[in-house]
Amino acid sequence: MERRFMRQAKIPGTFEARGALCAILVSLLFVAGCHHPVMGRPAIVGASASSGVGAEIPSPDPEDSSDTISVDLEASYDTVVLASHRRPLNFSSGFHFRDPTESTRRQLQRAMDTDPSCLIAIDLLFWSAHLPVDEDALGTEEESRRRHASLEEVLGQLEAIEIPMVLGYIPPIDPDLIEFVDIDRVPSRELLDDLNARVEQWAAEHPNVVLVDFGRFIDSVYAEDAATIAGNRFDGAQMRGLMNEDNLHPTAKGLVVLMQIACAELEARGLIGPEDWQSRTDLAMKALPGKAEIVASRDFGFFGLLELERAQKRFDAAIEDGDCDEAFRIIDNMLEQFASLSEEPEFWSSIEFAYFLRMIRGDCGERMAEAQFRQIDRLTPEMAMPRPNSWKFTLWQDAQEKLGRDDLVIERLARIRRDCDGYPEPYAKMALAYLRNENAWKKHRDLVADLFPREEWLPRLDEYCRGRYDLDWKYDADEPFDMPISGRSFRTRTNAWEFLRNPRIQAGMPVAPKPTRDDTEWRPKAKNAARYLDVQVGIALTLAEHGEIEVARSLVDMARDRVGDRFYIEWQRQTELPQHLRHYPGYAADSKGAPTLDELDTWDPRAERTAVVEEIE
Incomplete structure (x- = not known):
């Protein structure tokens, strides 16, 4: 079965909506300069597809030993869009899936700071609908609530965008075909349809939004059905060639086709003309290598890391060969x-x-x-x-x-x-x-x-240390004392217990447990306080060593006052613990046999901690 789609624009149906779209175009004409009013200053946001993960073509440079060059949506935009435009600025992230809400916030902030004339967000919504949920919640109202809430968070961030924005529907994926996407991330087709219905409803309320339905494109790829896309006919095998073997990311040709789908929708909305974009996929693919090479030479986004990896291998080989x-x-x-x-x-x-x-x-x-x-x-x-x-x-x-x-x-x-x-x-x-x-x-x-002027030293250093940790608390006298092992003392204790294992075995005693951070449960604020003291007192010691006693003393006093005497005294004793380990680490190497327990002057961190607390109290 051949599928035919595109040029079926989602056009807001009211007179007011069309009028608002015209107003946007008129305002853009005044600021566009010599570039196209819509396509002239593009910014790209999104996830790994826009970043070009897995999209490669043979290098156009015969002397390039890497053989291939990476392609992202920036290169595809440069290839397909014929209208005059500046360099497309690609702010998409291959790590968008980790936290799509925060990633969207960062990307939009950076993108809008560049004063773009249009925003390309083809795969921005994907991971908002594919966040992990508990397997027990799959198929329940709780799953629907979480996925809808995640989607609303991203749509809410798009509310302030007034320039033309190409926004992709959330495409379906088949978890049976994708090894690295867990089943708990994949909504049912029914729930996905509900999410896309919400996207369509939201877009209808925003006349600047151009919706692009990639779902039918993905379905045709998975089914290897023949299809006509933006006037270009692909048989089943050619459709399969638009998707990488991971069944999630488009190939380089797939990215070009996605950009053509977007341009077809933009033309249907009257935002661009047929002369503003390359509708023939074969001609676009001929131009792609040169465009991709230019992009690769001027940018180091996520796809640039792939180029870097190849350069590293060539560099390592040159070093090994002495070249x-x-x-x-x-x-x-x-x-x-x-x-x-x-x-x-x-x-x-x-x-x-x-x-x-x-x-x-x-x-x-x-x-x-x-x-x-x-x-x-x-x-x-x-x-x-x-x-x-x-x-x-x-x-x-x-x-x-x-x-x-x-x-x-x-x-x-x-x-x-x-x-x-x-x-x-x-x-x-x-x-x-x-x-x-x-x-x-x-x-x-x-x-x-x-x-810095000397009077700025103390406030700047103090602000730096406080800014790294949450310190809005002190230990109260009646609060159960739960002192974490600080970063400095933890390393000492770990090494000491490793050293004590051998003589304990020789003495016929149980092997001492190696303390880890998991052995001590602490409040996050206590952990912050210990690390804060590590940093601020460490800076104070550096300044004191070089004669800046007054500033150093003030830093220590401020730190002690901030965490409280009780906490500070225990932290100080912990960081001075190396004096108990006078045989570590050189003793074993210098002696003919393993030291005795008495020679080691062994100590138990928990017993010592209890003694210190009793002493303070």
Whole structure:
């Protein structure tokens, strides 16, 4: 059976709704400039399909040893949309499924800050309807309530969007065909129809929303039915080729077809003309490799991590072969791409960890340092600005620190404060990181001391420590005392118990249990207080070591007052426990036999804790 769909627009039926849509178009004409009034400044939000998970095509570069290049909805938009437009900005996330409500909030905030003329949200609603529920609740009113509530949270965030928005229906999936989607995430087809009915009702109340029904598209793919999509005919095998083997994410061609479906709906609504988009899939696929290569060279979103993985493999091979020139070429190319971006790419921490740490491997240190010097040269013009671009400053800072020249970074931060009459964000946070850094104080004491006026040290450091933890509580005298093991003392105790296992066995005693965090149940606020003391008192000790006694004492006094004397005294005793472990860790290595229990001066954390509490009380 051949299915024919598209160009069946969901057009609001009232005169008022059509009038509102016309008003939107008229207002866009005044701000569009030389770009198309609707498609000229696109922003993309959504989940893993929009991010391009699993979508690849052969690389158009014959010298590219990676053989393939990733494709996301940005590349598909560039390929299908012929109307004049700026670079599509893709804010979608491959991790949208973890918390679709919070992910939607972040994506919309970033997208709307770019003043877009349209919003493409093809798969934004999917995970709101596919959140996990208890298996006992499947098929009950509770499941329906939870899935509807999750959907309403996302729709509520879309209320404020007034520009044209392409919104996809929630497509069906077959859990029997998808290994990594648990059954507790999948609503019944009846419940899915109810959810989509709510989406359609909501869209009818918002004339700027263009609904796109991908459900029929997915059904045809699963059934391998022939179909005509946006004027293009696909047989059953071709339809199956629009979906990846994981049966969840579209292929590169599938992304192009999805964008064509969206454009067909936009044309049916009168928002674009037939000349504004490429309706022929075969011609679009010919243009896709070049478009995808451009996108890959300028962006490092989720799909960029896939390209990065391939680059890592090539880099590792070059290092193993001792080919420092090739390793340098790969690193230098990546650094140049990062420097061309105007803002921090998504997953930067993953990119930095996975890629830059490789620069210390092998015998190519000189070439790797050369790559960092070249990066500094690229960024020097930006660093001459009174207020540099914060992303480019981060790259410049990273390069300088890898060359051991963090003194130049500290000096530049201090100059930003003077030039701007105070730190603009995020530079205050960058400077504060040095002010509380022990190594920075050891190497560049005078430079660090110049980062902030002295009267700002105490409030900034205190605010930093308080801001990390919830500290709106103290232990009352009559409250049961439940002291957690802090981060610092926990490591000491774990190592000590590991060391005690052997002599206890030799003495014929039961093996001492290894304490873990699970052995002590504590209130979350007590846990926060212990970690807060670890951080704030640690900073105070660093300052005291370098002569800043007054500020250090004030930090300790403020910390003690905030958590209370009772809690502070127990925490202090815990962090001083290493004095009881004078034989750890070198004793066993230096002695001919295992130490006796008496020699170890053993102690029981629980017994000691009880003794301390009794002493305090």
